[in-house]
Amino acid sequence: MLDSYFKISQRGSTVGQEVRGGVVTFFTMAYIVALNPLIIGLAKDGDGKYLGGGDAPNLALVAAATALVAGVMSILMGAVANFPLALATGLGLNTFVAVGIASQMTWADAMGLVVLEGLIITVLVLTGFRVAVFKAVPTQLKVAISVGIGLFIALIGLVDAGFVRRTGSGPVPVTLGDGGTLVGWPIIVFGFGLLLMIGLMVRKVKAALLIGIVVSTIVAIVIESSFKIGPNFDGATGKVNPKGWGLNVPAMPDSVAATPDFGLLGHFNLFGSFSRISAVSALLIVFSLLLADFFDTMGTMTAIGQEAGLVDRDGNVPGAERILLVDSLAAAAGGAAGVSSNTSYIESAAGVGEGARTGLASIVTGICFLLTTFLAPLVAIIPYEAATPALIIVGFLMMTGIKQIDWEDLGIAIPAFLTIILMPFTYNISVGIGAGFVTYVVIRFIQGRKNEIHPLLFLVSGLFMVYFLASPINSWIG
Secondary structure, eight states: OHHHHHTTTTTTOOHHHHHHHHHHHHHHHTHHHHHHHHHHSSOBOTTSOBTTSOSSOOHHHHHHHHHHHHHHHHHHIIIIIOOSOOEEEOTTHHHIIIIIIGGGSOHHHHHHHHHHHHHHHHHHHHTTHHHHHHHHSOHHHHHHHHHHHHHHHHHHHHHHHTSEEEOSSSSOSEEETBTTBOOSHHHHHHHHHHHHHHHHHHTTOTTHHHHHHHHHHHHHHHHHHHHOOOBSEETTTTEEOTTSBSSSOOOOOSOSOOOOOOTTTTOOOTTGGGGTSOHHHHHHHHHHHHHHHHHHHHHHHHHHHHHHTOOOTTSOOTTHHHHHHHHHHHHHHHHHTTSOOEEEOTTHHHHHHTTOOSHHHHHHHHHHHHHHHHHHHHHTTOOHHHHTHHHHHHHHHHHGGGGGSOTTOHHHHHHHHHHHHHHHHHTOHHHHHHHHHHHHHHHHHHTTOGGGSOHHHHHHHHHHHHHHTHHHHHHHHO
């Protein structure tokens, strides 16, 4: 029954591969359960309240809702769209909600805008507009999007592991390790995990990424118990330890289970923001959320489809309508649950690298997230340094598609180049896509080949120009 419904054999996979892929995807994105509370749970709204309306932060409340929505929407993606793509609260979007939106109103008002954006983008899917835009993109630009995301997630892995760090000053924004030097046991765990995964892949060992994550976590626990390294940043004291662990300290917890509190669900006010800020400002916020969500997911879906071999000759993903519909509903669901917009995660590529080809993998990931609502202490023992090597491996696999781009045709080569480099350099998928679209339209127009430009690309490029110029436009309208 599983094989028939999910087309497992037809896509060259097995139930075992799907389960492993789903678990690997979960391990590479489980950090969101711990990180989202630190981003939106510690921020205050315009009334000086923490998320949930309290005078003190309640991180467990945010973590439980984050895991719940991620689990439900990932399962929905697998069951409805049959695509190996997991969802959770969007990084970047949650920071924008916490810093750029909630600071001007209440948390409920801010989440209302997120729900509103999710409903609008759902309508765009149901009318066929979102899929039409996806199909209007030239095939080689879709390949460039996939390659760019590969570099992007590799950079995410390097930064999260501490192998690459921000300098904080000077003309160079990032550097190797701490001030140009690799320091601390966590970096050794990262290097060990990366080399272990590479060795297992070269030897064609099944579950290479999963084995690498599990073994690296065990090594990290042993090292932490021996040397008492601690976190790289102590939120209580504000102390920075360059040799510490990123996000999670790999120590065995006092308990492996905890009763979740889902009191944050329904914490939104759909139109409350319009009484706190001008209608124009509220609509511009919704537009910014919409554009980022719209194209981040398009790029993620393209990259996952390319890596899994689930695209047609034009680079289109079969069943894109269902994939985008679930993703759109996830945006609204995240706002309705009070944890910010949920979106598709490029870390799903790690599961694809492990062999996932169907929605069964997403269901496995979703089940893991649901278990996390009870087993949050156990998930918290996996440090960044043990999970991020999988992102480096997947970044390499996605990079191999670059050979499909015609570098002799400047009309496609320059937009592809900008798409690829701007995703990691700006830490933003939408910026890379927007730059590629705009330059493609401009160059083809200069070449006198405007007949090759789909009419929708003219429209979308114009919208991206509004997106890029949002700050001066805000200043102009006051």
